Structure formats: C-alpha cells, structure tokens
Amino acid sequence: MVQLTSDCFAFGGKLTQIDDALKLVLKNLRVRAGSEKIILSRALNKILAEDVVAPQNVPAENNSAVDGYAIFFDDLNESGKTKLPVVGKAAAGRPLNRKQKRGEAVRIFTGAVMPHGVNSENPDTVLMQEDCKLQDGKVIIPAGIKRGSNRRLAGEDITSGACILKEGQRLRPQDIGLAAATGRAFLRVRRPLRVAVFSTGDEVLNPGDRFARGKIYDSNRFTLLNLLTALGCEVEDIGVIPDNPSLIEQAVLSSVEKQDLIITSGGVSTGEEDHVKNLIEKTGELLFWRLAIKPGRPVALGTLKEAFFIGLPGNPVAAMVTFLKIARPIILHLSGAKNIHPRPFLGRTDFEYVKKPERKEYVRVKVREDKTGELVFTKYHKEGAGILSSLVFADGLVELPEDVTKIRKSDIVKYFPFSEFGI
Ligand code: AMP
Ligand code: MG
Numbered sequence: 001m002v003q004l005t006s007d008c009f010a011f012g013g014k015l016t017q018i019d020d021a022l023k024l025v026l027k028n029l030r031v032r033a034g035s036e037k038i039i040l041s042r043a044l045n046k047i048l049a050e051d052v053v054a055p056q057n058v059p060a061e062n063n064s065a066v067d068g069y070a071i072f073f074d075d076l077n078e079s080g081k082t083k084l085p086v087v088g089k090a091a092a093g094r095p096l097n098r099k100q101k102r103g104e105a106v107r108i109f110t111g112a113v114m115p116h117g118v119n120s121e122n123p124d125t126v127l128m129q130e131d132c133k134l135q136d137g138k139v140i141i142p143a144g145i146k147r148g149s150n151r152r153l154a155g156e157d158i159t160s161g162a163c164i165l166k167e168g169q170r171l172r173p174q175d176i177g178l179a180a181a182t183g184r185a186f187l188r189v190r191r192p193l194r195v196a197v198f199s200t201g202d203e204v205l206n207p208g209d210r211f212a213r214g215k216i217y218d219s220n221r222f223t224l225l226n227l228l229t230a231l232g233c234e235v236e237d238i239g240v241i242p243d244n245p246s247l248i249e250q251a252v253l254s255s256v257e258k259q260d261l262i263i264t265s266g267g268v269s270t271g272e273e274d275h276v277k278n279l280i281e282k283t284g285e286l287l288f289w290r291l292a293i294k295p296g297r298p299v300a301l302g303t304l305k306e307a308f309f310i311g312l313p314g315n316p317v318a319a320m321v322t323f324l325k326i327a328r329p330i331i332l333h334l335s336g337a338k339n340i341h342p343r344p345f346l347g348r349t350d351f352e353y354v355k356k357p358e359r360k361e362y363v364r365v366k367v368r369e370d371k372t373g374e375l376v377f378t379k380y381h382k383e384g385a386g387i388l389s390s391l392v393f394a395d396g397l398v399e400l401p402e403d404v405t406k407i408r409k410s411d412i413v414k415y416f417p418f419s420e421f422g423i
Contacts, residue, residue, distance in 0.1 A: 015292035018360055025301055032260040032334040033190040040180055043171050045232055046189035047337045052165040054182045057155035062114040064126045066150045069139050070108040070115055073125040073147040082141045090115055105139045126150035168338030190336040196255040197224050198238035200267040200276055219388055220265035220319045227323055230423050231331055243273040256307045266314030269298040276311045292359035295385035296322040315385035321362050324421050342420035346412055347375025353407040355400055364394035
C-alpha cells in the first residue's frame, strides 16, 4: 500500500500519544469496583480495599531461634568455659512455668518464648545445643558467645500499629500470609469489575460454526475474555455482532446498565462498516479513538451512560497489544488497583528494525540470556498485525519509543515480559 503522508498524520490529524491519553483518562476516572469482606482463603489475587494495620507485634514476645539453652549473658566467664545448672524446659507453645534466676540455664526449643527473669533482669542469650555439652544436669558453655545470640526480638518482623499492606495492592500468597500472622481472618477487597465483551464483523464466526468463504473464526473474543479473567474481572460474553449499527446499538445498550466496562474488537477504524466508534459518538462520549501505537492505532476510549467503553482494533495482534498497553491500566484503575503499569527490563536486540517517528511500537520477541547474563531479544520472522502466532512465539514485547526511528543489532531496548502483565 502506498502511503503518501506519514502514518501519524494520516486522516488529517495528529495521533494522540498513548501516555498522554492514558494520563488524561486515568486522572478523570474514579474507582468503579465496590468492596466486600472475604476470608483469607478466598483472597488470592484480589485487590485490597483497605490499609491493613498490625494489631500486635509479631513475634509477640522475645523467643528462641534455635534448639539450645537460654542463659543470662552476664553469667558467662569472659575468658573460659562456664558451667550452669539446667533448671527447666521451655518449648514452642509451652512457656517455662516459673521465673529464671541468675546463674541458671533453661533448656529451650525453637519458637519457645524466652523465660522471664527476676527484677526486670531477663535471660537474653540462647546457646545452640551443638555449641555446648551437657554433663550431670549442667550445661558446659565455651567462651566467645555473643550477647543476644539466637534470640528473636518481639516485633522484629511486624511492629504493632505498622501499616503492613496497602490499599490498592494485589494480594499475593505472602501478603495473605502476613495478614494471617497478625491474626486477621478477613480482609476488605474490591469486588470484581463487571465487563461485557463482544466482537463485531459480518465475517466473524464462532469457533464450532460451519466455515464459509470470506469468513474468519473469532479469536479476539477468546483472547480478551481470558485476559479479563486473568485480571480478576467478572466477564459477560455477548458473542459476535454483525456490522449493523442498530444490532450493535442494541447489544451495547442492553448490557450497559449492568456493566462497569464494555470492550469490543473491530469496527473502530475509518471504514464504512466501522460502526462502533459512530455509536459511541452518537450515544456516549468519545474521548480518543486514534492513538499513536503500532500495532493498534484505532482504539476508541469513551463513556456510555455510567459505563466506560474501550473499542479495540480487529486485527488480533493489535487487539491484544492495545489491551495490554491501554485497556489493562484503565481496567486496573477502575478495579481499585494502585500498581497499574508493568515494570520493564533492559536487554539487547539481535535484530534490525526501522520504524516511523511519533508513535510507540511493540515488537513481539522471545528472550534468552547470553553468556554474560544479559537478556537478548529475537523478533518473530513475520510482523503483520494479523499474525497471531507471533504472540504465541513471544515471551513479551519490546517497546520502541516515539523518538526512535531505527534499531540496530545489539541496541539496548526496554522489554516487558508477558509475566509483568500477569499472563
Ligand atoms: P476491523 O478493525 O473491523 O476493520 O478489522 C480488522 C481486521 O481484523 C480484519 O481483517 C478483520 O477480519 C479482523 N478481525 C476483526 N475482528 C476479529 C476477531 N474477532 N477475531 C479475529 N480477527 C478479527
Ligand atoms: Mg470489521
């Protein structure tokens, strides 16, 4: 195809940079997902809707980190061995049932609270059983032990009153474990965002339908439904709607009341059959529809009654890339998440690439580690926005910023692994 103007200025207007569009949209968008209290066993991957403050110290008291003997450090001879009588036993969950006096040793096990002393003088050191000998009920302690050895301090993990988990974070197994360690049995989390998805196009068939000339099977809806499920959304599958303005309007308006967000694919570029964008302009508010991103470009962002609307391009690679870079942060924001951007990694290309200025481009790559431990990125051998197998080949996306026009072999670039998008 011969293109006389630069892509960025095609259709008579400058494209909006994706970072600018996102910043503007996110600034004016409030969290849509309500909240609910759930038990810890249901909390994985949920977004926290409260700051969690520790109601008590963890550990609650000083305790032993090893199996051995609790002693007063000041009872030890500075230069030689020390012999102390063993007067009792403290085990995990079974504290010593009396006070420990100066000159005494207590047999102690891992996790047992340190015995209390007399007159605010407390045993402060634990000897590892491997480091001493037991003879006639007495423990023989070598010189050179340090004060406070093998003793865990109260509150050394979590201090009472500290904020241990923050509103807006997605709960990982270790986060839920930390809440449990402070005695919390329930957490307040965000309810799933309700999202409806449909595909548009006269050519689009459902997998399982009998194939016919000129048709294609719908892949986008299945990619998108699963991307949304992976983000924790409650998804409604509306199916395929033909390129018919009134059918598209019916599908959108019948689901809009129940949904926080509607996502479509196809029908947002400039062709005559691109009815989705027209509908948003007519019945809602279209915020942006041409963003400076490849693969992608036609991405419609808008609102329709109370719901947010995202119209993704029909080409399967463009649909997934624009979902990850544009729809995903919006969905996370609407869901109450604070950490909405993936973290990039740096590495080197093993390919050359030419691109147009003033738009971000995403290259589908496989990653490997070279001899020096550096990441090296290999591009798929085909580039089209319809080559869905490239996304199956790839481990992630290399991002080429607006000002770059050329990539040489071994250039350092930013890479986003799919795992950073949670997939
Ligand atoms: P459109 O954005 O509607 O102009 O579509 C652009 C290209 O993507 C066309 O080749 C469509 O056939 C294709 N396409 C549209 N929707 C889908 C879909 N749901 N699954 C796979 N390909 C699609
Ligand atoms: Mg179409």
